[in-house]
Amino acid sequence: MSLSRQLGPSRTRDDGRGIPDATVARLPVYHRVLRDLADDGVQTVSSEHLAQVCGVSSAKLRKDLSHLGSYGTRGVGYDVSFLSYHISRELGLSQPWGVVIVGVGNLGHALVSYRGFASRGFEIVGLLDSHPDVVGEQVSASGVDLLVQPMGELESVVRSSGAHIGVIATPADAAQGVCDRLVAAGVRSILNFAPVVLVVPEGVEVRKVDLAVELQILAFHEQRRVDDSSPLVQVMQA
Amino acid sequence: MSLSRQLGPSRTRDDGRGIPDATVARLPVYHRVLRDLADDGVQTVSSEHLAQVCGVSSAKLRKDLSHLGSYGTRGVGYDVSFLSYHISRELGLSQPWGVVIVGVGNLGHALVSYRGFASRGFEIVGLLDSHPDVVGEQVSASGVDLLVQPMGELESVVRSSGAHIGVIATPADAAQGVCDRLVAAGVRSILNFAPVVLVVPEGVEVRKVDLAVELQILAFHEQRRVDDSSPLVQVMQA
DNA sequence: TAGATTGTTAATCGATTAACAATC
């Protein structure tokens, strides 16, 4: 990773590699805010202002952007659409990615009806469920109608659609099996909503969204607040 | 936070304060896996085994647990239910937390039907929506029936229920307004599913779950894989 | 030129890791 540094300072873009994970995780936020600004007709934005809207410090923002290259103008700021374009390019949003959603319960439906998909170049190319009541249902995803297909079709749907991303929205006990089949069918990017630690071969990227984890982190801090108003700690406030 | 360090090394539990954020974020995973193990009748587990199931290194696991105290036995491992109890205590799960969900669309319904709520001591104490079609609907959350109430009732629902956590599952443009009202009503822990950076006063804890962000991070890595199979980089593989 | 703002540096902070002494 840092090998590329040795190639000399001639390149501006940090070699296209070696963008820190923490930076990558923030780029989508910058990108969305920049698009909002563009929609509002804003042409130029300073790191100070953009950072404030994104909820980060301006130092962090500039550091993050410096990994992509030098897309600002000293004394002026950043051209909103120019920067937006370069972030989307870096994130790989300039090409569309096919998404297969496995599990079309309430959560699956919520994901399908989520407008943020299409607007960012993601296209739902397949819906799968094991429940007979759901299979065959017609669901409309950003204008396109999709038919929920039976689980047996998973491999054929992935292969025929060339889907790149698999979303697991099944109950916990089905998740690992679905994951295995997605991976076997060639999917190497998985978004997992089931509260399970998925086991995957090297090279497969899994991201997990776990409602219970988020709530428990909140509970931890909430408890701290309660503790902090207890007598023992009030000493420190004096 | 690190002030408490100065009080001396007499305490084992890292002072009850100062547990690193990264550790806190992993505790819920350890806790869930421990409960699963307990359900399977497992009595004792080594850091090596537990870590493997949780998808972390054993060094990281032991380091994390060391912040809570010394709940293992050298040469033996950890007593599953003993450790489980102490983690749940640390996370504040030994007391129930009331949760208000604002926005009862597909996502809101998915959250309500999520079994992980009640099983971890969270209790849904209020459902709110602005849409006339949804208001008045009866929704069943882990056995208890709840009525979706109009947004105007937000303050009274929060106050009468003593809710501690607010979940925002509204469209993006309504999120900040809902957030402001929740905070004004006394809620200091917010879980936000809307793709907006919420502005909150100091002391309010916000966690954000953003589907689009997760997908875009996956897309970034997916693009990298494609790049890596391009001719220019193949040189490095030789 | 003067004012503004970027891109980069260097210091600090926090998290991860490997190794091992302590101890069951």
Next chain:
DNA sequence: TAGATTGTTAATCGATTAACAATC
């Protein structure tokens, strides 16, 4: 006692921050 496994240490790594030189 011998084997196993924890809890802790110290080294490393990565991320954050503040400050400022470069430059529009």
